[in-house]
Amino acid sequence: MQINNVSEIGKVIKNTRKSQGLTQADLAISANVGVRFIVDLENGKETAQIGKILQVCQMLGLKIEIEG
16 A cells, blocks of 8 residues: 555554554553544644654554655
8 A cells, every 4th residue: 555645644544443443542552652642643634753653553563664
């Protein structure tokens, strides 16, 4: 899947979280981030920090690849 912006990352995270039966609070606790961060990320807020995004993806079992 090709992702071109934060909004698309947010959609993937939200869909994966829901498919795993997790609430935003569950994911926030597991990824060691705040609930507000999860809300902002799922809504495509562009100020989301990449380090925290990587933590969330890791907790959901998502892999990020970068190609040149």
